[in-house]
Amino acid sequence: MSFFRNLAAAALVALPFAVSNQAQALELEPEEFVTAPAGTTAFLGYAIYANHDRLAPVSGPSLDDGTNLDLNLGIARLAHYFNVGDTLALVEVLQPFGSLNKARVAGQKLNSSSGLADTIVAAAIWPINDTRNRTYVGLTLYTTLPTGKYDKERAVNLGGNRFVWDPQIALSKGIGKNWSVDLTADLIFYSHNDKAGINGAQLLTQSETVQMQAFLNHKFANGFTLSAGYQGMRGGKQKLDGIDNGNRTHFDEARLVASKFVTSKFQLMGEVNHQFNVRGGFRQDIGLLIRGLYIF
Known part of the structure; x- marks a missing residue:
């Protein structure tokens, strides 16, 4: 058992950064690239809970018994649309905050972490913004800043102590009167963390x-939309002092989202999700999200 505990502790060294980041801006919601008019400002507030119940090494058996990690996260997000010449653009800032707690692997208890997570800033443009045919193509660059709480002596941290750059391309396309699809692709780059490990x-x-x-969306009467989605990540091999520590960003996720415009300016959204085919990290057994959107 001591071997597995040592292995688990080593695998946790940088894992929580990935856990918190996955629950932030990298995970898009349905129809996020359907545009608003220039001059629009939107505030979004998120409440996120995720339970992780298994550590799945790249090789060897998964660690299930006595393994857990709970994520409680809030995100305040402010976005503004404007024109650059004839092209619609957007700038936004996201500030996550919350806690990682009840962390243990194979019965070994680890520390908790609470406070501010890393700030994310983003800029987007829409080379294609065809509202008549409901066709939107957006290009975005998300930049994660190392502003979150980080303690080099602790295995579990909300902050990552590094920059992350995420260029993304997105397509949102209406199909018929009530259907639409969303497709996005990202290539995420990470700077080094020079205060990691032992x-x-x-x-x-x-x-x-x-x-x-990807999302498939169907609009019902009275502003209600139901969406079925998928998220997949691959790659993200981590090394400590040049030695593979077994961590990856490798998982698939099934997502179900319901949303409704309560008024013309206020939308409520709820999501439930589950991860599978996880390698090199914690498996998120259940994830829950509630989001409020208000348009100024």
Whole structure:
């Protein structure tokens, strides 16, 4: 048992950064690339809960018994649309906050972390913004700043102590009167964390992550929309001082989302999701999200 506990503790060294990041801006909701008019400002507030119940090494058996990690996250997001010449653009900032707690692997308890997570800033443009035919193509660059809480002496941290760059391309397309699809693709790059590993004295590096997301949306009467979605991530191999630590960003996720415009300016959204085919990290057994959107 001591071997598996040591293996699990080593695998946790940088994992929580990926856990918190996956629950942030990288995970898009349905019809996010359907545009608003220039001059529109939107505020979005998120409440997120996720339970992780298994650690799945790249090789060897999964660690199920006595393994857990709970994520409680809030996100405040402010976005503004404007024109650059004839092209619609957007700038936004996201500030996550919350906690990672009840962390244990194979019965070994680990620390908790609470406070501010890393700030995310983003800029987007729409080379195609065809509202008549409900066809939208957007290009976005998300940048994660190392502003979140980070303690090099702790295995579990909300902050990542590194920059993350995520260029993304997205397509949203209406089909008939009541259907639409969303497709996005990302290539995520990570800077080094020079305060990782044992006593925060090791260098963490990570290779690129490829991410794909898709939604099929159906609009019902009275502003209600139901969406079925998929998210998949591949890559993200991590090394500590040049040695593979077994962490990856490798999983598939099934998502079900319901949303409704309560008024012409206020939308409520709820999501439930589940991860499978996880390698090199925690498996998120259940994820829940509630989002409010208000348009100014």
